[in-house]
Amino acid sequence: MTDLAEAYLAYIERVRRYSPNTVKSYRRDIGMLLDFLGTEEGTFDPSLLTADDIREWIVALSESGLKPSSINRMLSACSSFFKYLLREGIVAGNPFAKVSSLKTPALLPSFIPEGRMAALVGELSAEMEEATDFRSMRDALVVLFLYATGIRLAELIAIDRTDFGPEFRELHVTGKGDRERMVPVVPELRRRLFEYMAAIKRDDICKSGEKALFLTEQGRRISRTEVYRIVRGELTALGVQGKRSPHVLRHTFATHLMNGGADLREIQELLGHGSLNATQVYTHNSIAQLKEVYAGAHPRGNRK
Structure with a gap:
């Protein structure tokens, strides 16, 4: 990685406050461009990069089997790098601005249907009531918590017990870009949190004074990998098909709010989206559901 690239990565980490995962992704994407250019330390001259060079890189990436969405993500990361170089006066222009993104199919967020999710919530609640060990109770609560609040995986891991208001009635979340928001805690989730x-107290889990809400059996803050394992394992055991990730539960939360008549800006606030554009995708899920209902119920619904 060149000095210019390292300076940019330090900028987005310390000034722009990008998450560690985003910085890691940008490092990988910019590194792949530099590898394609055959750049060695101290030999990178960004002013020599042309739009034709970038198009050749796109062709090479496509031939390697990468999806258009992945290539577009890499282009975006490298374009941001060159915008930084332009602001710093290191280059006279951004060659990425002359290159169009690849067309990608419009994909709707995956989510669990409301009827199925209601049954899952009942099963998870019963699982917590019947649990005789800390781990089983925690695993069920992780899934319930993600669905009931719609928070991101990174936000779940970062929750401290001190982030709640009195009696667990609300949760204060610090999301992307250090944006703060308040998420109400529904009564069913509050009851499970008390349990x-x-x-934790009964099994003497938190011996070190760790403030994290979700803990390992050794009393340490839970990891991303462990949360992924929990969600996938719980949803698989409950018979959920397709994607089984923490983000699917976030999509499910937002889609169910939209279907229930929630205002789009209210959903934006609950999700912590910086832009309304990011929230509008859930309107498409609602339209898709309406089409399914129409096709199944209307006498002319199955006609072309």
Whole structure:
């Protein structure tokens, strides 16, 4: 990685406050461009990069089997790098501005249908009531928590017990870009949180004074990998097909709010989206659901 690239990565980490995962992704994407150019330390001259060079890189990436969405993500990261170089006066222009993104199919967020999710919530609640060990109770609560709040995986991991208001009635979340928001905690989730806290005390889990809400059995803050394992394992055991990730539960939360008549800006606030554009995708899920209902119920619904 060249000095210019390292300076940019330090900028987005320390000044722009990008998440560690985003910085890691940008490092990988910019590194792949530099590898394609055959750049060695100290030999990179960004002013020599042309739009034709970038198009050759796109062809090479496509031939390697990368999806258009992945290539577009890499182009975006490298374009941001060159915007930084332009602001710093290192280059006279951004060659990425002359290159069009690849067309990608419009994909709707995956989510679990409302009827199925209601049954899952009942099963997870029963699982917590019947649990005789801390781990089983925690695993069920992780899935319930993600669905009931719609928070991101990174936000779930970062929650401290001190982030709640009195009696677990609300949760204060710091999301992307250090944007803060308040998420209400529904009564069912509050009840399960009290049970979970009692289990921590009963089993003497938190011996080190760790403030994290979700803990390992050794009393340490839970990891991303562990949350992925929990969600996938719980949803698989409950018979969920397709994608089974923490983000699917976030999509499910937002889609169910939209279908229930929630205002788009209210959903934006609950999700912590910086732009309304990011939230509008859930309107498409609602339209898709309406089409399915129409096709199944209307006497002319199955006609072309």
